Structure formats: structure tokens, C-alpha cells
Amino acid sequence: xxxxxxxxxxxxxxxxxxxxxxxxxxxxxxxxxxxxxxxxxxxxxxxxxxxxxxxxxxxxxxxxxxxxxxxxxxxxxxxxxxxxxxxxxxxxxxxxxxxxxxxxxxxxxxxxxxxxxxxxxxxxxxxxxxxxxxxxxxxxxxxxxxxxxxxxxxxxx
Numbered sequence: 001x002x003x004x005x006x007x008x009x010x011x012x013x014x015x016x017x018x019x020x021x022x023x024x025x026x027x028x029x030x031x032x033x034x035x036x037x038x039x040x041x042x043x044x045x046x047x048x049x050x051x052x053x054x055x056x057x058x059x060x061x062x063x064x065x066x067x068x069x070x071x072x073x074x075x076x077x078x079x080x081x082x083x084x085x086x087x088x089x090x091x092x093x094x095x096x097x098x099x100x101x102x103x104x105x106x107x108x109x110x111x112x113x114x115x116x117x118x119x120x121x122x123x124x125x126x127x128x129x130x131x132x133x134x135x136x137x138x139x140x141x142x143x144x145x146x147x148x149x150x151x152x153x154x155x156x157x
Contacts, residue, residue, distance in 0.1 A: 004029055005037040009044025019047060019055055023062060032063035068103040068110035070148045073127040077116035084137075085124035089113065091138035092126075095145055108152060109145070 008025050012018040022045065026037050033056060042049040056062045074080075074089045093099055096109055103110040119125045122134025128148055133140070 002034075002037055002040055005040035006044060008037075009041050013045050019045065019052065020059075023052070023055060027062060030066075032066050034066075035064070065103070066107065068107050069152055070108060070129055071110045071112065072144075073112050073114045073117065074100075075115075075117045075119070075123070075125045075127075076113045077120065077123075079120035079123040080116075080125055083123040083135075085126075087138050088124050088126065088136050088141065091141040092145075095141055108149070 004026060008022050012022040012025075015021075019041075022041055023033055023038075026033050026041070030037070038052050038056065039049065041047070042052050056064060072092060074085060074092065076085060076089075089100065092111055096104055096111060098104055098109075098111055100111050100113050114127075117125050117127055117132065119132055119134060122132070124136050126133050126136050126144070128144065133144060136144070
């Protein structure tokens with residue numbers, strides 16, 4: 001059992017209805033919920049593995065695979081939709097060669113859609129690792145990706 005999962009299971013074991021909180025904690029630490037940690041939570045919290053899998057697959061927030069280093073969240077809220085976020089999303093898919101919910105083969109980028117980021121006045125919006133980009137056009141996508149490729153390369157050094 002991983003130390004992280006054992007610690008999380010011990011923390012939440014006696015708190016009724018705490019499975020989602022335990023899984024959130026693991027994902028906050030690791031960026032996703034590895035299968036081994038799901039097994040450890042099942043054992044440590046005495047919860048059937050089927051129940052844990054049910055929660056992990058029902059809520060689209062949970063990731064079962066490690067996401068890319070730069071998580072691109074394209075807002076799909078009403079304002080962003082009306083301002084053309086679908087074209088921005090299509091450009092990210094084209095440039096990255098992936099669909100929403102997927103990561104690039106090199107695990108550099110992960111593309112996801114989110115309901116609303118609360119920046120409706122800047123629509124359409126996307127967020128990359130917490131940095132918000134407003135009034136994004138399909139033409140901006142290449143520059144955003146280049147900015148993050150450079151940043152990630154600098155972080156490696």
C-alpha cells in the first residue's frame with residue numbers, strides 16, 4: 001500500500017461519507033487517482049472496490065491516468081459557448097492531436113472542458129495550470145501552446 005493512500009485512508013476511515021474527500025485528497029497530491037491507490041483506499045477504509053470505481057467513473061473530475069504537465073481547461077459555459085469556444089477547442093484538438101479528456105503521448109499537455117471558470121466578461125476563456133487567457137481566438141492557440149512548451153522546458157532545467 002502506498003504511503004499516501006495509507007495516510008489518506010487512516011485520516012478519512014472513521015468519517016462517514018468521506019470517500020469522495022479521500023479520493024480528492026489523493027488526486028490533489030498526485031494529479032490523478034492511481035489504480036493501486038484506489039485498491040489501498042478500498043482496503044484501508046473497508047469500502048468495496050466496486051463502490052470506489054463507481055465514484056471514480058461517475059464524477060468526471062476524477063482522473064484515472066496521469067494528466068499532462070500543462071492542463072488546458074477550455075470553458076464551455078454559456079458565455080464562452082456563445083463567443084465561439086467550440087472553435088478554440090477544435091484548434092487545441094488539432095494542434096495537440098488529442099481529444100478532450102486526453103493527454104499528449106509525451107504527457108506534456110492534457111486537454112479538458114470545464115463548465116465555467118467565472119470569467120464570462122472575458123469569453124471565450126481557457127485556463128492553463130491556473131493562468132487565465134481571455135478573449136481567446138483559434139489564432140491564439142499556437143501562441144499559448146508555445147508559451148507553455150517554453151515554460152515547461154525551462155522548468156526541466
